[in-house]
Amino acid sequence: MKEVRSWSDSPFDRVLSARDVSARGEVLGQNGGESTIVYALATQPEWLVKLYKRPLSPAQASVLDQVIALPDRMGAADRAVVDRSAAWPVARVVDEDTTVGVVMARAPACFTIDLWSPRTGRTRRALLTVDHLVQDDKAMKRQGIPAPGEEIRAAVVIRYLRLGAVLNRHNLVYGDWSYSNGLWEPGQGRVFLIDMDSCGVGRRGWILSNNWDDPHYPRGTDLDVYADRYRIGLLALRGLSGCRDQDRISTSLDRLPKRLRSSEFTRLLDRTLQESEPARRPEVAELLQALEEHWPGLVPGEEGPFPPVLAPEANVTGFRTVGTSRNGTGRRAVKGGPPRGPMGSAPQPTPSVTGFGRTASPTSRKSRRGAVHPAVVVAAVLVALCLALIFLTPLF
Numbered sequence: 001m002k003e004v005r006s007w008s009d010s011p012f013d014r015v016l017s018a019r020d021v022s023a024r025g026e027v028l029g030q031n032g033g034e035s036t037i038v039y040a041l042a043t044q045p046e047w048l049v050k051l052y053k054r055p056l057s058p059a060q061a062s063v064l065d066q067v068i069a070l071p072d073r074m075g076a077a078d079r080a081v082v083d084r085s086a087a088w089p090v091a092r093v094v095d096e097d098t099t100v101g102v103v104m105a106r107a108p109a110c111f112t113i114d115l116w117s118p119r120t121g122r123t124r125r126a127l128l129t130v131d132h133l134v135q136d137d138k139a140m141k142r143q144g145i146p147a148p149g150e151e152i153r154a155a156v157v158i159r160y161l162r163l164g165a166v167l168n169r170h171n172l173v174y175g176d177w178s179y180s181n182g183l184w185e186p187g188q189g190r191v192f193l194i195d196m197d198s199c200g201v202g203r204r205g206w207i208l209s210n211n212w213d214d215p216h217y218p219r220g221t222d223l224d225v226y227a228d229r230y231r232i233g234l235l236a237l238r239g240l241s242g243c244r245d246q247d248r249i250s251t252s253l254d255r256l257p258k259r260l261r262s263s264e265f266t267r268l269l270d271r272t273l274q275e276s277e278p279a280r281r282p283e284v285a286e287l288l289q290a291l292e293e294h295w296p297g298l299v300p301g302e303e304g305p306f307p308p309v310l311a312p313e314a315n316v317t318g319f320r321t322v323g324t325s326r327n328g329t330g331r332r333a334v335k336g337g338p339p340r341g342p343m344g345s346a347p348q349p350t351p352s353v354t355g356f357g358r359t360a361s362p363t364s365r366k367s368r369r370g371a372v373h374p375a376v377v378v379a380a381v382l383v384a385l386c387l388a389l390i391f392l393t394p395l396f
Helices: 058-073 076-085 137-142 149-169 225-241 249-253 264-274 284-292 362-369 374-395
Strands: 015-017 024-030 035-041 047-056 089-095 098-105 112-117 122-127 182-184 191-193 319-322 332-335 352-355 358-360
Touching: 047 058, 047 089, 058 076, 058 089, 058 098, 076 149, 076 191, 149 191, 149 225, 149 284, 225 249, 225 264, 225 284, 249 264, 264 284
Parallel strands: 015 089
Antiparallel strands: 024 035, 035 047, 047 098, 089 098, 112 122, 182 191, 319 332, 352 358
């Protein structure tokens, strides 16, 4: 499956007939919250079609069109965040004049993992969600999830704050921040937010998100960018601390990494989650800037499609990863190499000792097998000289 930039690589017109996307490949879900079915296109499996349970109203379809077109008007940096971090809608699907679905990019394979269930004693292939991040290291290891450590947690939160800042800046309201809609991967801390087609412009209808409810927005209240700031703040707090207790914000703040305690970031986060006036909540960009000051350069600017990190479900063997840096740049797949080691690194050959403090690589050993040792050459020359003297002496 080819990895794509989730908006910029779209090959589709922005309005498609249901007939144009009727060739179904793998079915990823049925009878979900908003959809009857989600399936990969048979001809382009990196793109998903989501068919709604109920057709959209003309007003809802108009908002969806605005969301689809928005990256066209973004600057390059904001569009790069969209391309790497969100399943942004790229086409509205219609049946005659009725909007029945949407097309969006599939989550890259690096966000799936083989999860071990102690209860069943089996592993299952699953998306790695924020729900798996907000727990302690022991619980993660029991499920086969590499413990992320402070830097990976910070990278995940920085990337979600970047996406949240883009939404905030363009007056988009996602609203559906939850344990299940945010994906992450433990190797580089990349992220991917799904169900972006439900965004509103300026505001959107209230949506249930268990244990993510904003105390200032009771059930039935429309959500706006200030409500988004609260839920993004919760994600930041939970992602960094591993603590999910919404009723004890102060306790969770105390469990942030030591470098963040008594920092400007923690002060802004506290205001985000406990400010009595939603409109006075700090902008997401303020949180982002304050957090990046503690990990400068941890997450550089990101452009282009996801690197081809091959997950086991890709059904490809004999690939290895080379040129891997901490931020994931310079990664490419090379055919015919050894299988990847832990965390996507290529196993390195063990050098053999050839003398005190000296090593030789397999390549250098191989290159010497066909070479003639200098001592042999010298001996051969001496023998030839001796023979010449023996046979030439009578002539003088």
